[in-house]
């Protein structure tokens with residue numbers, strides 16, 4: 173019987189691809205192992221074994237696999253099951269999930285290389301013309317790629333010719349696959365075996381009696397070796413003996429010391445677990461008990477605990493309990509760059525058991541983390557990471573904590589798989605019969621709905637740790653302040669008063685403005701023209717620091733204009749304001765205070781963000797101006813005042829979640845104030861002090877906000893009452909995108925009637941020279957989600973078969989955020 177294997181290729185193919193394998197290969201291969209396979213004309217891909225069976229593909233002849241790359245699965249059965257769910261639910265290919273999940277270094281690259289068999293002489297009459305040409309080329313260069321051969325022969329089909337050359341023993345193929353992963357080696361030293369005995373050591377010390385420093389090194393090493401049996405790092409010896417690496421090197425050169433290397437992990441933590449057990453206060457303890465008893469009945473629990481209520485300490489207790497049962501724990505965070513504080517807090521408790529899976533890690537570091545998790549190593553008991561950590565090869569997961577579960581960055585936007593990490597986490601936990609804890613001070617409407625519905629358990633924690641009061645929130649009416657001339661720049665007299673008071677008391681201040689740059693619009697005072705991005709349908713933002721105009725969508729920039737492009741007048745005005753302008757104004761208002769700014773522009777470098785946070789923690793900064801980066805779970809002790817410069821542009825954002833998000837953002841940023849024992853103060857400047865959301869923020873009324881928003885969602889058919897699938901069509905030709913979107917929407921309309929909205933241009937309708945058009949499908953609760961998706965897939969496939977639309981990109985976003 174013939175044997176076949178279905179593999180996942182790391183490219184967006186709709187189906188698994190089938191290859192022919194031998195009986196022996198079929199016996200050896202298991203799902204989750206990697207194989208190298210030929211694909212297309214001359215490409216070799218790393219593919220993942222998915223399924224082994226006996227049915228040949230019907231549409232094509234199966235090729236044979238090229239090489240087996242693993243001797244045991246690198247991807248677990250549960251992972252494949254989870255990936256399968258992601259691919260079905262979010263309507264993408266398994267290959268796209270594989271790409272997102274596996275470190276690049278695992279998805280090997282190859283190029284077929286042809287070289288001449290060594291020491292072979294061929295007479296020209298033994299070869300045909302084409303064959304000889306290749307042979308001749310190889311006399312002059314050591315190797316050729318397939319493309320080179322194509323060029324030399326000026327033919328497309330060169331593989332048969334190469335094959336006969338191989339058969340005649342003239343050339344060989346090196347389809348070397350390059351493992352990009354190189355383990356890091358650490359340098360160790362020991363006494364050279366020549367000097368190992370006591371006696372010889374004495375001789376040696378005598379010999380070195382005049383080289384004092386070298387003698388010191390040898391003595392130190394001897395002592396260190398006597399105390400512990402551990403290998404000794406060169407760096408440790410240098411530290412212990414106070415010698416420079418030059419001195420140690422001299423000793424190695426003289427064969428007195430011997431150097432050797434051991435492969436180690438780079439994903440290590442050098443410190444000791446040292447934090448003392450914190451005991452929970454009674455509120456925390458009650459919450460912990462409630463979570464545990466809720467877990468007996470429910471697999472998901474939502475912990476709704478106000479900012480600074482000590483949720484992290486509760487997580488730590490839950491983690492401890494899992495560790496006792498030898499289970500792995502996954503701790504998900506919305507964005508790993510923002511979590512320096514948390515990572516060190518957990519490492520203080522759990523030391524080496526913590527592995528951080530970081531999007532900024534190098535390929536090698538990711539490979540190590542992957543292997544540690546797969547092997548359930550000591551080091552990988554607690555895994556902290558952002559959403560892609562969900563795709564790792566867990567062995568025995570007991571608990572997933574989704575911290576700040578309301579954060580929208582849990583949803584992947586681009587590229588596919590466009591998954592929501594919170595929702596995919598719950599599915600993953602279920603595959604392991606594990607529990608999921610969602611934690612936040614401001615639950616998403618979805619999660620709170622599920623909790624109210626009884627689908628999730630709900631535990632509330634309403635007291636801040638240490639009984640610190642919730643911050644005192646004051647709304648400042650901008651219209652009134654402007655009318656009565658109580659403004660200096662963008663600062664009301666109230667804000668200036670409070671800032672002065674906080675600074676006089678030696679406290680720090682956070683100022684929030686959700687736009688970066690100096691001002692988002694530049695306008696000619698004569699003709700009203702304002703410069704636009706040439707590639708996108710947006711105004712250019714003025715950045716004073718570089719005296720540039722920049723596009724925040726595509727990165728386009730130009731020098732600030734000297735005069736209006738339309739009428740030539742030189743009086744250009746700016747409208748609106750961003751963080752840069754606020755920073756500027758603060759410096760004028762408080763010239764002797766230290767001001768810094770935290771936004772995308774100031775945190776670009778690898779450690780840019782961490783550096784700013786540390787400086788603020790160390791109180792090297794008095795006033796920190798920033799965008800929403802400031803809101804994410806940071807714990808500063810000396811912040812007494814938070815100022816929100818303008819709440820209105822948050823509230824007026826054109827999105828059905830704008831109000832929910834404004835609430836979350838303002839409560840979160842307010843929560844950065846007064847975290848130790850003093851009550852914090854928050855000032856919110858707005859033109860709409862009576863806006864419901866602002867009232868709810870200032871009275872800390874989450875449930876009121878929730879009820880009102882849920883009513884809206886009912887009335888306007890939005891999540892969590894309806895589900896959404898958004899389809900975006902993109903093309904550089906305006907007419908084509910219109911035609912394509914009309915065709916697509918009409919087809920959907922026939923099935924889903926009034927639950928199809930659009931096609932519609934989004935507020936920014938052109939980005940990077942591509943026109944965008946959206947279609948929104950609303951899915952009522954009683955309508956089958958899987959049937960809906962099947963129907964969409966069918967329409968999608970007919971769409972793809974229309975020649976005119978082939979170049980139109982279509983993005984399907986399930987549970988659009």
Ligand code: ADP
Nearest residue numbers: 450451452453479480481482483484485637807
């Ligand atoms: P949240 O995550 O709910 O915002 P945190 O866990 O960051 O709150 O706690 C707020 C502050 O209170 C932190 O500085 C934390 O160290 C401190 N804290 C919380 N619980 C305890 C406890 N049981 N004992 C000592 N300090 C605590």
Ligand code: ZN
Nearest residue numbers: 705708723726
């Ligand atoms: Zn642009």
